[in-house]
Amino acid sequence: xxxxxxxxxxxxxxxxxxxxxxxxxxxxxxxxxxxxxxxxxxxxxxxxxxxxxxxxxxxxxxxxxxxxxxxxxxxxxxxxxxxxxxxxxxxxxxxxxxxxxxxxxxxxxxxxxxxxxxxxxxxxxxxxxxxxxxxxxxxxxxxxxxxxxxxxxxxxxxxxxxxxxxxxxxxxxxxxxxxxxxxxxxxxxxxxxxxxxxxxxxxxxxxxxxxxxxxxxxxxxxxxxxxxxxxxxxxxxxxxxxxxxxxxxxxxxxxxxxxxxxxxxxxxxxxxxxxxxxxxxxxxxxxxxxxxxxxxxxxxxxxxxxxxxxxxxxxxxxxxxxxxxxxxxxxxxxxxxxxxxxxx
Amino acid sequence: xxxxxxxxxxxxxxxxxxxxxxxxxxxxxxxxxxxxxxxxxxxxxxxxxxxxxxxxxxxxxxxxxxxxxxxxxxxxxxxxxxxxxxxxxxxxxxxxxxxxxxxxxxxxxxxxxxxxxxxxxxxxxxxxxxxxxxxxxxxxxxxxxxxxxxxxxxxxxxxxxxxxxxxxxxxxxxxxxxxxxxxxxxxxxxxxxxxxxxxxxxxxxxxxxxxxxxxxxxxxxxxxxxxxxxxxxxxxxxxxxxxxxxxxxxxxxxxxxxxxxxxxxxxxxxxxxxxxxxxxxxxxxxxxxxxxxxxxxxxxxxxxxxxxxxxxxxxxxxxxxxxxxxxxxxxxxxxxxxxxxxxxxxxxxxxxxxxxxxxxxxx
Numbered sequence: 238x239x240x241x242x243x244x245x246x247x248x249x250x251x252x253x254x255x256x257x258x259x260x261x262x263x264x265x266x267x268x269x270x271x272x273x274x275x276x277x278x279x280x281x282x283x284x285x286x287x288x289x290x291x292x293x294x295x296x297x298x299x300x301x302x303x304x305x306x307x308x309x310x311x312x313x314x315x316x317x318x319x320x321x322x323x324x325x326x327x328x329x330x331x332x333x334x335x336x337x338x339x340x341x342x343x344x345x346x347x348x349x350x351x352x353x354x355x356x357x358x359x360x361x362x363x364x365x366x367x368x369x370x371x372x373x374x375x376x377x378x379x380x381x382x383x384x385x386x387x388x389x390x391x392x393x394x395x396x397x398x399x400x401x402x403x404x405x406x407x408x409x410x411x412x413x414x415x416x417x418x419x420x421x422x423x424x425x426x427x428x429x430x431x432x433x434x435x436x437x438x439x440x441x442x443x444x445x446x447x448x449x450x451x452x453x454x455x456x457x458x459x460x461x462x463x464x465x466x467x468x469x470x471x472x473x474x475x476x477x478x479x480x481x482x483x484x485x486x487x488x489x490x491x492x493x494x495x496x497x498x499x500x501x502x503x504x505x506x507x508x509x510x511x512x513x514x515x516x517x518x519x520x521x522x523x524x525x526x527x528x529x530x531x532x533x534x535x536x537x538x539x540x541x542x543x544x545x546x547x548x549x550x551x552x553x554x555x556x557x558x559x560x561x562x563x564x565x566x567x568x569x570x571x572x573x574x575x576x577x578x579x580x581x
Numbered sequence: 582x583x584x585x586x587x588x589x590x591x592x593x594x595x596x597x598x599x600x601x602x603x604x605x606x607x608x609x610x611x612x613x614x615x616x617x618x619x620x621x622x623x624x625x626x627x628x629x630x631x632x633x634x635x636x637x638x639x640x641x642x643x644x645x646x647x648x649x650x651x652x653x654x655x656x657x658x659x660x661x662x663x664x665x666x667x668x669x670x671x672x673x674x675x676x677x678x679x680x681x682x683x684x685x686x687x688x689x690x691x692x693x694x695x696x697x698x699x700x701x702x703x704x705x706x707x708x709x710x711x712x713x714x715x716x717x718x719x720x721x722x723x724x725x726x727x728x729x730x731x732x733x734x735x736x737x738x739x740x741x742x743x744x745x746x747x748x749x750x751x752x753x754x755x756x757x758x759x760x761x762x763x764x765x766x767x768x769x770x771x772x773x774x775x776x777x778x779x780x781x782x783x784x785x786x787x788x789x790x791x792x793x794x795x796x797x798x799x800x801x802x803x804x805x806x807x808x809x810x811x812x813x814x815x816x817x818x819x820x821x822x823x824x825x826x827x828x829x830x831x832x833x834x835x836x837x838x839x840x841x842x843x844x845x846x847x848x849x850x851x852x853x854x855x856x857x858x859x860x861x862x863x864x865x866x867x868x869x870x871x872x873x874x875x876x877x878x879x880x881x882x883x884x885x886x887x888x889x890x891x892x893x894x895x896x897x898x899x900x901x902x903x904x905x906x907x908x909x910x911x912x913x914x915x916x917x918x919x920x921x922x923x924x925x926x927x928x929x930x931x932x933x934x935x936x937x938x939x940x941x942x943x944x
Contacts, residue, residue, distance in 0.1 A: 263844050275749040275755040278748055279746050279749050281741075282746035282765075282820065283746075285816070286813055289780065289810050290813050290814070293778075294771060300779075383668065383675060392930075392931075399926055400683075403926045405874040411915045415686070420908070455679070463937070467938040486660070512770065516772040518877060519880070534773070534774050534877075538881075555772055556775060558771075559770050559772065563770050
């Protein structure tokens with residue numbers, strides 16, 4: 238960050254002096270070195286990011302190292318190191334739903350669940366991210382493949398398929414809330430008739446988890462389709478002609494040409510989606526509610542606004558979430574580092 | 582420009598199908614074992630059918646065929662047919678799954694209050710008045726206006742600041758470029774909640790400078806409380822897109838403008854940005870939609886009152902009253918809320934796709 242501010246001072250010699258009739262600021266700017274000019278241009282962006290992102294992150298981190306103080310005027314107590322993190326990892330945090338709650342036991346399978354898996358935020362969120370990203374990738378690829386073909390009315394089919402991506406989260410939540418609200422929607426009746434859901438799916442952890450998955454796949458497959466379509470469109474068409482002359486079947490054309498060339502775009506799309514899915518909150522809040530499906534962000538919000546004043550724990554959960562997301566990204570980068578084109 | 586592109590692609594398609602016809606004509610001249618491998622590899626989905634079809638054709642070629650057998654035989658002689666029908670099935674399936682929720686929502690909105698049970702394909706009764714009632718029960722237009730102002734302001738802020746940063750990252754060489762770029766991207770790791778507590782404190786702190794503007798000197802309950810964090814959160818993506826676009830403009834064009842006597846900033850705003858119009862449009866549309874759709878800060882940064890700049894989200898959730906739940910108004914307001922972004926998608930979808938194709942995903 239320091240480079241931003243002291244950059245402009247360092248420059249000023251490399252460009253030839255231009256004697257122009259402009260005002261002093263313009264002249265000063267013209268005479269900056271390339272590096273100094275770059276830092277000057279970056280200054281507004283980093284000023285905003287520092288105020289809104291970096292400063293709050295540092296404050297949150299410091300907060301997460303302090304003690305919760307539920308009484309008295311000051312909500313934070315003394316410095317306790319990583320105690321808050323230890324508490325949330327061992328299921329001892331004072332939150333309504335635990336981050337994770339697993340202990341080692343003597344008998345098979347050597348792990349003991351404190352509460353059911355779907356009431357542990359880490360596993361709810363991880364499960365949600367893995368399952369939703371998987372289906373979104375598969376469906377999004379299918380959609381993108383359809384949209385990449387030439388046919389009459391392609392423009393409108395494309396609009397229709399991309400549309401869910403542009404729907405505000407609260408409206409997405411509202412649609413699926415209404416669909417599965419027993420008083421209004423037929424979704425609840427239908428799923429009960431199929432024997433999959435209980436009588437009130439939005440209040441049941443497992444049923445609500447499935448509803449939220451479906452809602453997310455409905456919206457985000459379109460986002461995947463958009464990014465994959467962009468990748469598909471940059472594939473050189475003449476490659477397909479060559480393959481066709483060589484007698485490759487459509488499946489072979491897909492496997493040998495499309496997939497490898499789209500892989501970088503696909504990975505970027507999956508990475509973006511995974512990060513987003515790990516932060517799921519609005520969808521849950523506007524359908525089933527955070528008590529039924531506790532995601533990691535839900536946990537933070539409830540700890541913060543639940544009236545229990547456990548701000549330090551909330552901060553620790555927020556940071557732990559970021560660490561989990563960071564870990565997942567490293568996994569992506571590690572496993573796909575050899576992919577042609579790379580991740581970045 | 583995009584229409585040209587489209588028609589060119591359509592021509593391609595026509596040539597493609599012609600090519601297929603030739604293919605099949607040629608395939609008779611191809612050695613027998615080639616054909617067999619082709620049929621085997623083809624058989625992704627319709628494998629069983631085509632195999633039984635082969636037998637039928639070989640042994641009973643003279644017999645009359647039923648319509649299904651005819652179809653199978655045609656499919657074998659022309660495998661593209663199978664793929665085409667699979668393609669149409671997939672298209673119809675995708676169209677149904679994406680559009681049905683909207684259709685159903687419209688049916689709920691059209692059903693008079695209190696009769697919302699068991700709506701599937703048709704509304705129970707017909708009450709288009711819900712779309713007017715929405716504005717009477719709550720000042721929904723006010724919430725929409727707030728959302729528009731917030732999304733527009735954030736988009737402009739992101740594009741201006743992001744353009745400066747994108748120019749620096751894309752066209753200038755300076756020490757610390759990669760670390761700074763990573764620093765920008767790292768923001769996307771964190772859940773919005775991780776920013777929230779200090780930001781909430783910050784926005785509730787009274788600043789002397791702000792007093793003439795906001796009254797009590799705090800940013801809470803002003804558009805600034807949403808524009809600032811939302812701009813910061815969605816700026817990394819915009820910087821990323823703009824960087825790749827600006828980097829692609831040939832140096833010669835900028836040099837020419839500079840020789841003509843344009844200032845450095847002038848070259849950016851008069852040469853680089855106009856030449857990268859598709860990229861700027863992509864970044865702008867993506868930012869607008871992202872801000873309009875955002876949940877976390879929109880939900881928590883105001884007290885939910887329209888006069889305090891609460892966005893559309895609070896309006897839609899507002900029909901879930903304390904004593905009654907107005908399902909038909911929830912549905913109607915949801916439809917109204919989707920319309921602006923739907924129009925944006927209709928107008929800008931070609932630009933978004935070509936913008937992403939040309940820039941962001943290449944690197």
